[in-house]
Amino acid sequence: MKVRVDPERCQGHTLCAMHAPKVFELSEIDGHSSPIGEEVPDGQQDQVVEAVRSCPERAISVF
Numbered sequence: 001m002k003v004r005v006d007p008e009r010c011q012g013h014t015l016c017a018m019h020a021p022k023v024f025e026l027s028e029i030d031g032h033s034s035p036i037g038e039e040v041p042d043g044q045q046d047q048v049v050e051a052v053r054s055c056p057e058r059a060i061s062v063f
């Protein structure tokens with residue numbers, strides 16, 4: 001599974017990092033999210049799916 005965050009849609013709600021802190025990092029400047037790596041680590045898939053569901057801006061995509 002791979003994950004991406006659309007930087008144009010992300011508004012820095014930080015919910016993704018709360019659900020999957022090993023997958024998402026937050027900008028210290030504005031709180032916007034980006035994946036630590038494109039590949040989701042083993043055992044983190046469920047957390048990433050929950051992060052996708054919780055994003056109010058629908059900025060996260062998995063493939």
